[in-house]
Amino acid sequence: MAAIFKKNLFLQILLFLHVVNNILLLTLPLTKYFSFEFATLNGFFLLIYVGLFTLHEDKFKSSAIAVKVFNFQLLIFSAIFLIIPVFLAFLFHSFRNDCSFLDGFKFYAVLTLPAVVIGYALGMLSGYINKKYAYLIFILLLLALALIPLFEIFFRPQIYFYNPLVPFFPGTMYDEDLDITLTLVVYRFFNLLFFCGIIFLIRKWELKTFKLPKWMLFSFIILLPTGFIYVSPQLGFSSTETSLHKILQKKIITDHFIIYLPQQVTKDDEKYILRLHEYCFERQTNFFEVKPNYKITSFVFSNSDEKRKYFGAGNADVAKPWLNQIYLSLDSYEQTVNHELAHIFAGMWSNNFLKIDANYNPATIEGIASAADPFYDDLDIHYPAFLASKNNLRVSIQKLFEGFSFFTNVSSLSYIYSGSFCKFLIDEYGIQNFKEFYHSGDFEKSYRKSLASAVLDYQKFNDKKGYANNLHTANYYFGRLPLVQKVCPRYLANKTNVIYKLLTEKDFTAAKEEILSIKDFNKNYSLLSGLIFCTEEENPYKAETLIEKNLLNYKNSPYWYLLQLKLADEKIVNEKFDEAKVILDSLSDWAPTGGLESRINLRKIFLRNKKDAKLFLSAKEIDRFTFLKDAFEQNPSPVLLLPLIQLVDKEKVSYTSFRNMITNNQIQASPADWFPILQLIRFAIKNSDFTSAEKFIKILEDIIPDYASESLQNEKDKLAWFIKHEEKK
Incomplete structure (x- = not known):
C-alpha cells in the first residue's frame, strides 16, 4: 500500500x-x-x-x-x-x-x-x-x-x-x-x-x-x-413550466399576471389571490415609480412541501427577476407576495443578466424588497431595527452592504437592518438615487456621500426614534442562532420530522423514545415541545415539572416566552389557577409581541371562570367555537375572535357565523388589542366583508401604536382598492 x-x-x-x-x-x-x-x-x-x-x-x-x-x-x-x-x-x-x-x-x-x-x-x-x-x-x-x-x-x-x-x-x-x-x-x-x-x-x-x-x-x-x-x-x-403546470392545473390570466394555482383552490380563495396580486402590483408600481409592460408569472403551490419538491425552497418564497417569475405557497403567499414582487420591480433597474443589484450584494437585493414591503410581523420595519440597536444587537451595516456578511448574522437581523437602511435612504433622498445605486453599484456617485457617512446619518435617525424600548420584544425576535451556528442542524431536523410524524400517528411511546435517544434534546425547542406533548398525554403534572426544569435553557430567546405560556396552560389543566395567573400577568407585563399578548389575554379572560379555562384548553377544536361564542357575548373582546379565524379557514365554522358575532355585539378594545384587530381587518377583507373591515379600522385608528401604524395604513389602502375594484365587477 x-x-x-x-x-x-x-x-x-x-x-x-x-x-x-x-x-x-x-x-x-x-x-x-x-x-x-x-x-x-x-x-x-x-x-x-x-x-x-x-x-x-x-x-x-x-x-x-x-x-x-x-x-x-x-x-x-x-x-x-x-x-x-x-x-x-x-x-x-x-x-x-x-x-x-x-x-x-x-x-x-x-x-x-x-x-x-x-x-x-x-x-x-x-x-x-x-x-x-x-x-x-x-x-x-x-x-x-x-x-x-x-x-x-x-x-x-x-x-x-x-x-x-x-x-x-x-x-x-x-x-x-x-x-x-x-x-x-x-x-x-x-x-x-x-x-x-x-x-x-x-x-x-x-x-x-x-x-x-x-x-x-x-x-x-x-x-x-x-x-x-x-x-x-x-x-x-x-x-420545467410544463411539469409545474401538471401540478398547478389552474391557470388564471389577469391584467398583469399569469397565475398558476392548485386545483383544490376554491373560487372565493382564487378571487382573493388574484386581487391581492393586483393590489400588490399597484403598490409596487407606486413605490418604484416604474411599471412592467409584461405579465409576471406567479406559481402558488399547495404547501411548502410541494414547493420544495418541485421548485426547491420549502421554507422560503422566492423570485426570479430574470424570468419575471415568483414562487409562493398557499400557506405563506399573503405575507410574501408583496416582497417577492418587489424583487421583480427592482429588476427593472438592473443592468445585469440576473436583474439584481450591480454588486450582487444580498443586503441591497433583500433590503430594497424589505423597504418596499416594510413590515416585520406587522411592525413597521424601523421598530425592530430600533429595538436591535437599543439592546446591543447592532449589525455592521457597512459590512452588510460592502461585503457578504448577510448570511452570517441571525437572518432576521440582516433582513431588518437592510430593509430599514434602504427605506431610510429612499425616504430621505428619494427613489431615484437608490435606483442609480442599484443600477451602478457606486454608492458615492449615487448619493454624493460615502456609505460610512450615510450609515452614521441612519444611526442618528434610528436612535432618535421615539419608540419605547422593550428588551423582551428584542429577545423574542432576535434571540436565536443563525443556521451556520446551530448544532447538527440536518440530523436534528430529520429526527424531528420522524418524531412529529409519530406524534401525528399518536404513537407517543415511540416518539418519546426517539426524543430521549438524542443528546441534549432538552436544548432543542422542537424536541422539548414534542416531549412535553408526549408527557402531558401520560401525566399533565409531569409535563408541568418538565417545563419548569428546562426553562433556563431558553432564557433570552423566543422559546422562553412560549414555554412560559405552555407552563401556564399546564397549571390551568392541573387546576393551579393562581400560579397560572401569576405567569400570565408577568407575560402581559413583558408583552413581547402583539400575537403572543393576544394568546395571553385570551387565557386571562377564561381564567375569570376557572372551570371554563380548563375546559377550553382541553376542548376539541370544533367545541371551542361554543366557548368562544358564549364568552364573546359576555365580553366582546377581539382576542376571542382571533382563534375563530383558524376555525373558519379550516371550514370548521362558517364565515357567516363569524360575521354574525361581530354584527350582533359592540366590540370593546384596548391598546393591547391592536394585533388581533389588525388580523380581523385582514380576514374581513379576504372574505369580502368590507363593512366589518371598516368597523374594525375605525376601532383600530384610536389604539394603534406608532410602531404598527404603517400596517394599518396598508390595510386601509387595501380595503379602498378592493372596494373600488369590487364596484367595477
Whole structure:
C-alpha cells in the first residue's frame, strides 16, 4: 500500500491536500458535522483527486495485466482517500460527541462513494480524447458539468439541482431537514450506470477487444446525457413550466399576471389571490415609480412541501427577476407576495443578466424588497431595527452592504437592518438615487456621500426614534442562532420530522423514545415541545415539572416566552389557577409581541371562570367555537375572535357565523388589542366583508401604536382598492 505513495511526490501532495481539506471542513460551520455538507464536499474533492490520479498513473495501459495493476492501485488509492475523512470525522466527533456519527454514513454512501467512479471515468475520458492535453480536457469536463445546474437554475423554474459533481443542492440554506431520498438514490444509480459505461467502453477500445468505431463512444457520451436532460423533469431531477403546470392545473390570466394555482383552490380563495396580486402590483408600481409592460408569472403551490419538491425552497418564497417569475405557497403567499414582487420591480433597474443589484450584494437585493414591503410581523420595519440597536444587537451595516456578511448574522437581523437602511435612504433622498445605486453599484456617485457617512446619518435617525424600548420584544425576535451556528442542524431536523410524524400517528411511546435517544434534546425547542406533548398525554403534572426544569435553557430567546405560556396552560389543566395567573400577568407585563399578548389575554379572560379555562384548553377544536361564542357575548373582546379565524379557514365554522358575532355585539378594545384587530381587518377583507373591515379600522385608528401604524395604513389602502375594484365587477 505504501509503495503507491513512496517516492511519488504527486500522490503525496494529493494526500496532504486531502488531509488538510478535511481538517478545515471539520472546523467550519455546517461542514464540521459528518453529514450532508461534509459528504458532498468530500465527494467533490475525491472526484477530482481520483481523476488526477487516473491521469497521472494510468498512462492508458494497452495490456490486460497493466490494467489490472492500475485497477488495484486505484482501489488502494480510493480506499485510503475514502477512509481518511471518516477517520478524521470520527476523531473530531469523539471530542465533541454532538451528533449521531452513524447517521452520516448514509450521506457518505450516496454522496461520496460514487465520486470514485465518476472521477475515474472523467480521468480516462480526458486521456482518451487527447493524451497531450488530458489535464486541460479534465478541467473543461468539470466546467461543463458545473454549467448544467447553472443552465437549469437560470432557464428553468427551479433553484434545486442534481449533478454528478454536487449530487443534490436543495436551493436554499433554510431547509434544514435534508435527507437521502429515493429520488437522490435513483439519480446516483444513473450516474454510476453512465460513468461505468464510459469506463467499460474506453477499456474495451484500449485493449482492442471492441472494434466499433470511436465516434460511437462520443455519441454515447453526448446523446445519452442530452436525452437524460430531456426526461429529467419526468424523473423528478429538474422542473420545467410544463411539469409545474401538471401540478398547478389552474391557470388564471389577469391584467398583469399569469397565475398558476392548485386545483383544490376554491373560487372565493382564487378571487382573493388574484386581487391581492393586483393590489400588490399597484403598490409596487407606486413605490418604484416604474411599471412592467409584461405579465409576471406567479406559481402558488399547495404547501411548502410541494414547493420544495418541485421548485426547491420549502421554507422560503422566492423570485426570479430574470424570468419575471415568483414562487409562493398557499400557506405563506399573503405575507410574501408583496416582497417577492418587489424583487421583480427592482429588476427593472438592473443592468445585469440576473436583474439584481450591480454588486450582487444580498443586503441591497433583500433590503430594497424589505423597504418596499416594510413590515416585520406587522411592525413597521424601523421598530425592530430600533429595538436591535437599543439592546446591543447592532449589525455592521457597512459590512452588510460592502461585503457578504448577510448570511452570517441571525437572518432576521440582516433582513431588518437592510430593509430599514434602504427605506431610510429612499425616504430621505428619494427613489431615484437608490435606483442609480442599484443600477451602478457606486454608492458615492449615487448619493454624493460615502456609505460610512450615510450609515452614521441612519444611526442618528434610528436612535432618535421615539419608540419605547422593550428588551423582551428584542429577545423574542432576535434571540436565536443563525443556521451556520446551530448544532447538527440536518440530523436534528430529520429526527424531528420522524418524531412529529409519530406524534401525528399518536404513537407517543415511540416518539418519546426517539426524543430521549438524542443528546441534549432538552436544548432543542422542537424536541422539548414534542416531549412535553408526549408527557402531558401520560401525566399533565409531569409535563408541568418538565417545563419548569428546562426553562433556563431558553432564557433570552423566543422559546422562553412560549414555554412560559405552555407552563401556564399546564397549571390551568392541573387546576393551579393562581400560579397560572401569576405567569400570565408577568407575560402581559413583558408583552413581547402583539400575537403572543393576544394568546395571553385570551387565557386571562377564561381564567375569570376557572372551570371554563380548563375546559377550553382541553376542548376539541370544533367545541371551542361554543366557548368562544358564549364568552364573546359576555365580553366582546377581539382576542376571542382571533382563534375563530383558524376555525373558519379550516371550514370548521362558517364565515357567516363569524360575521354574525361581530354584527350582533359592540366590540370593546384596548391598546393591547391592536394585533388581533389588525388580523380581523385582514380576514374581513379576504372574505369580502368590507363593512366589518371598516368597523374594525375605525376601532383600530384610536389604539394603534406608532410602531404598527404603517400596517394599518396598508390595510386601509387595501380595503379602498378592493372596494373600488369590487364596484367595477
